Amino acid sequence: MRLRDDQLWFARAVMDGVGIDEAPRRLTAGPKQSATERLDIYRRGYEARLVECLADDYPVLKRALGVDAFESLCRRYVEHHPSRSPNLNRFGGQMAAFCRDELEGPASKRAFATDLASLEWAIVEVIHAPRSEPLTLERFSQVPPDGWGGACLEANTAFRLLELEYPVNAYFQAVLDGADPVAPGPAWSATLVYRSGTTIWRTDLAAPAFEVLSGLVAGETLAASLSRAEVELAKLDPAEASGRVARWFREWVADGLFVRVALRLGGDSVGGAMGA
Amino acid sequence: MANRFGLPDLGVGLGLRTVHYAHVVEAQPEVDWFEILSENYMQTAGRPLHYVDAVAGRYPVAMHGVSLSIGSTDPLDRAYLIELRALRDRVKARWVSDHLCWTGVGGKNTHDLLPMPYTEEALRHVVGRVRAVQDFLGAPLALENPSSYAEHAGAQMTEWEFLARVAEDADCAILLDVNNVYVSGFNHGFDPSTYLAAIPFDRVVQLHVAGHTHHGTHIIDSHIGPVIDDVWRLLGEAWRRAGGVSVLLEWDAEIPGFEATHAEALRAKQFIGAPS
Numbered sequence: 001m002r003l004r005d006d007q008l009w010f011a012r013a014v015m016d017g018v019g020i021d022e023a024p025r026r027l028t029a030g031p032k033q034s035a036t037e038r039l040d041i042y043r044r045g046y047e048a049r050l051v052e053c054l055a056d057d058y059p060v061l062k063r064a065l066g067v068d069a070f071e072s073l074c075r076r077y078v079e080h081h082p083s084r085s086p087n088l089n090r091f092g093g094q095m096a097a098f099c100r101d102e103l104e105g106p107a108s109k110r111a112f113a114t115d116l117a118s119l120e121w122a123i124v125e126v127i128h129a130p131r132s133e134p135l136t137l138e139r140f141s142q143v144p145p146d147g148w149g150g151a152c153l154e155a156n157t158a159f160r161l162l163e164l165e166y167p168v169n170a171y172f173q174a175v176l177d178g179a180d181p182v183a184p185g186p187a188w189s190a191t192l193v194y195r196s197g198t199t200i201w202r203t204d205l206a207a208p209a210f211e212v213l214s215g216l217v218a219g220e221t222l223a224a225s226l227s228r229a230e231v232e233l234a235k236l237d238p239a240e241a242s243g244r245v246a247r248w249f250r251e252w253v254a255d256g257l258f259v260r261v262a263l264r265l266g267g268d269s270v271g272g273a274m275g276a
Numbered sequence: 277m278a279n280r281f282g283l284p285d286l287g288v289g290l291g292l293r294t295v296h297y298a299h300v301v302e303a304q305p306e307v308d309w310f311e312i313l314s315e316n317y318m319q320t321a322g323r324p325l326h327y328v329d330a331v332a333g334r335y336p337v338a339m340h341g342v343s344l345s346i347g348s349t350d351p352l353d354r355a356y357l358i359e360l361r362a363l364r365d366r367v368k369a370r371w372v373s374d375h376l377c378w379t380g381v382g383g384k385n386t387h388d389l390l391p392m393p394y395t396e397e398a399l400r401h402v403v404g405r406v407r408a409v410q411d412f413l414g415a416p417l418a419l420e421n422p423s424s425y426a427e428h429a430g431a432q433m434t435e436w437e438f439l440a441r442v443a444e445d446a447d448c449a450i451l452l453d454v455n456n457v458y459v460s461g462f463n464h465g466f467d468p469s470t471y472l473a474a475i476p477f478d479r480v481v482q483l484h485v486a487g488h489t490h491h492g493t494h495i496i497d498s499h500i501g502p503v504i505d506d507v508w509r510l511l512g513e514a515w516r517r518a519g520g521v522s523v524l525l526e527w528d529a530e531i532p533g534f535e536a537t538h539a540e541a542l543r544a545k546q547f548i549g550a551p552s
Contacts, residue, residue, distance in 0.1 A: 003398050004349040006428060007381040007390075014386055028427045031465040032493040038426035038463075041494065046386050083385045086343035086356045087315035130321035158322065198323050 131158035134256030149223035159194030314341035332367035347378035373418035393428035406446035418449035423497035453484035499528035512547035
């Protein structure tokens with residue numbers, strides 16, 4: 001089949017630079033360009049289009065690495081991860097792992113870039129994630145006191161919780177604010193990325209809040225989730241500790257992070273989930 | 277002369293772009309209709325659908341795709357077609373269009389509009405696939421002539437003959453892009469008027485117009501900047517041959533504010549004889 005052969009050759013030439021020497025035989029020359037020059041328009045366009053897509057997804061990583069290093073990284077990414085999808089919504093999804101494995105330079109640079117890419121990809125994922133009607137504070141407050149310990153909160157899908165080796169959210173925000181920040185040194189951080197309406201929000205969490213929220217997202221009961229932070233909370237005055245926990249939950253519910261409460265007794269669901 | 281498919285003349289519309297989402301949804305400017313890029317609202321369940329639902333609830337829309345890959349020798353992507361049809365039904369699109377090209381082969385997508393060889397084999401191949409897509413959609417598909425920068429050797433007909441024969445043999449509609457006629461005319465050395473004279477205008481349901489970038493040796497269909505007068509004049513000629521048909525401006529890079537973009541679209545009225 002001549003058509004298939006033509007297409008396989010053209011695609012390999014455009015995507016991989018293979019078989020370009022066949023251009024004068026397979027393509028015609030134009031009024032002002034040779035066949036090879038005409039093919040090269042498609043080759044350059046292919047690479048530029050996908051690099052531009054990655055730059056859209058990772059504007060702060062581009063700023064952090066510098067244009068040349070970022071585009072070099074992207075060109076190698078395009079080689080390793082050619083698109084197999086009708087659209088480019090998920091094309092950049094392997095960038096964090098690619099930074100970790102392929103970025104040139106010291107380990108600290110790779111680790112920082114990996115975290116930054118993870119944050120930027122979380123934003124992309126949250127943009128495209130479905131968002132169910134969130135649990136309201138009113139419904140949340142209707143959980144009976146004796147049901148709290150065994151309650152589980154079902155997470156909304158339009159949020160991501162990141163545990164990071166570098167404080168990249170602060171760096172990200174500084175770049176958005178027009179500052180010229182230097183890449184930070186390593187320091188544990190946790191960032192919550194979520195969508196409310198059409199707005200994407202990012203907020204950093206302290207370790208105890210991150211631990212509790214991680215437990216809830218993993219499907220643990222409130223009691224089990226809170227036990228993750230009991231060492232830190234025990235350092236506080238009991239009233240202050242309970243006030244802090246209450247504030248976390250008010251904020252998380254108000255932010256729409258959960259869609260319903262499932263009440264369990266002895267680990268078994270008792271049905272009657274309380275939704276929005 | 278109304279088109280044979282009975283599709284309406286929607287007037288002068290604009291390609292919906294993300295940078296204009298907020299303005300369109302909040303200010304609800306007077307616009308005849310919007311063309312949405314199909315793939316922007318596929319493989320997503322998030323924010324893009326929020327905006328397209330709001331736009332489709334207020335304005336007539338048509339869908340324009342870039343990844344149907346109707347000319348590829350890979351099998352038709354059924355999952356893509358299912359999602360395309362669902363989107364069509366969701367936004368109540370007046371029609372669905374894509375390009376007379378292929379975008380990838382071997383499971384990989386270049387995300388470019390790659391040129392077809394103008395051969396009997398390619399013609400038979402495309403006609404069969406257009407019929408299959410139309411059966412699936414239960415509606416005519418409109419195929420657009422893409423800009424091209426290379427031509428395969430061994431052509432058995434011209435581009436305009438190929439387009440006309442595909443349309444006649446598959447009984448499909450045509451989205452005639454007059455900027456693409458101009459661009460390809462320069463790149464391959466043909467007279468755009470010869471092209472227009474060969475088009476079965478009873479099948480033309482929409483006209484595209486756009487800016488381009490002239491590189492001296494070739495022109496790239498960049499969709500940047502104002503439309504040049506030669507292209508506007510081609511639009512006028514095509515519109516008169518069609519006896520009145522929906523017109524749309526595409527502007528995809530270095531996009532100005534909404535009002536300036538819409539004002540450029542409305543310049544079409546000076547060339548098609550419609551009241552401004």
